[in-house]
Amino acid sequence: MRKQEQILILGNGRIARAAAYYFKKNKIGRISFLSADKEAAACGLLVGALPGALGERGLALALKYRKNLLDISDLDPPFYLAKKKEIEQAGITVIPGCGFSPGLVNFILGRELSLNNKLREIEVKAGSLSPKKYFFPFLWCFEDLVLEHQIPSSQIISGKKLKFAPFAGYQKEKFFGLEAESYFCASGFENILGKTGVENFKCRVVRPSGFMHFFNFLKSYSLLQAKELLEAKKEDNFTLSEITISTGKKKIRWLLKSFSRKIEALNSMQKITASVPAVIGRLLLENKIKSKGILFMEELGRDKFLFNALLSGIKKEGVAVRRNG
Numbered sequence: 001m002r003k004q005e006q007i008l009i010l011g012n013g014r015i016a017r018a019a020a021y022y023f024k025k026n027k028i029g030r031i032s033f034l035s036a037d038k039e040a041a042a043c044g045l046l047v048g049a050l051p052g053a054l055g056e057r058g059l060a061l062a063l064k065y066r067k068n069l070l071d072i073s074d075l076d077p078p079f080y081l082a083k084k085k086e087i088e089q090a091g092i093t094v095i096p097g098c099g100f101s102p103g104l105v106n107f108i109l110g111r112e113l114s115l116n117n118k119l120r121e122i123e124v125k126a127g128s129l130s131p132k133k134y135f136f137p138f139l140w141c142f143e144d145l146v147l148e149h150q151i152p153s154s155q156i157i158s159g160k161k162l163k164f165a166p167f168a169g170y171q172k173e174k175f176f177g178l179e180a181e182s183y184f185c186a187s188g189f190e191n192i193l194g195k196t197g198v199e200n201f202k203c204r205v206v207r208p209s210g211f212m213h214f215f216n217f218l219k220s221y222s223l224l225q226a227k228e229l230l231e232a233k234k235e236d237n238f239t240l241s242e243i244t245i246s247t248g249k250k251k252i253r254w255l256l257k258s259f260s261r262k263i264e265a266l267n268s269m270q271k272i273t274a275s276v277p278a279v280i281g282r283l284l285l286e287n288k289i290k291s292k293g294i295l296f297m298e299e300l301g302r303d304k305f306l307f308n309a310l311l312s313g314i315k316k317e318g319v320a321v322r323r324n325g
Helices: 014-025 037-042 056-065 077-081 084-090 104-115 142-148 211-220 227-232 268-285 304-315
Strands: 006-010 030-033 045-048 069-071 093-095 121-129 153-157 160-164 171-175 178-184 200-208 237-246 251-260 320-324
Touching: 006 014, 006 037, 006 056, 014 030, 014 045, 014 268, 037 056, 045 056, 045 268, 056 069, 056 077, 056 084, 069 268, 077 084, 093 268, 104 121, 104 237, 104 251, 104 268, 104 304, 121 178, 142 227, 171 200, 178 211, 200 211, 237 268, 251 268, 268 304, 304 320
Parallel strands: 006 030, 006 045, 045 069, 069 093, 121 200
Antiparallel strands: 121 237, 153 160, 153 200, 171 178, 178 200, 237 251, 251 320
């Protein structure tokens, strides 16, 4: 990797700024934020961290200027797959969903799927909580978080792919002694849902107890646009994922967690999300990832070297990773 390789970040929101922080902290290239499209011509790597509604711009620039792209933007896999031929013709590497969930969670699923060909059930739970009761943290892209609770999701139930409305499958939860709730959600795993052969593949978002009623209250009074108000209040927070995999004979459980005090510069979602592209970016710039075309995170997770390198890298940033079973 050339010391002065320029890394150009698209976006200037929470995740974009956190990604810049980790690249700078680990002295990975020279960081700048995109202000004009033509700047992409001179960079060594593009990092997309735009809201989902604007996220397509990252791939458009990558194709136009033939640049490798790490995309954290919340775009569904079919968008990239539709551009597969163009990406291959451009001779570039595009890694979509290079964040937390989708991202790190897909990466771990890819590893487990490569080691176990007789999986029967997968359940993913991911979200953010706070030790402060009845505090509802808004920790990442506000617009994408709100949209997440207003769109349907696809799940594999008893071998059939079914569609569910927002907040379907509500159930009470408890994590680290805290009351919580979860519901089916759009996952970012759509490209692998029907390829695992499992009987059940459920993806659930985790929120503090009472969030569903709070969200519906905001929606009823047209307050879902009150971004500054909802983001202003800060409390200690943590972001987690629990991945449960069943082979029928045994269960494997992964627990991922990051934590932040309310006074810290980065919240827990920023930490666990942005530490991932920093590690993957370094590996890409060091030519440890050689393949061209679209590389989804679950594909990268199949490689033992890359798997160990990513987990080691995020642990150094304070992200807890534990596997049982």
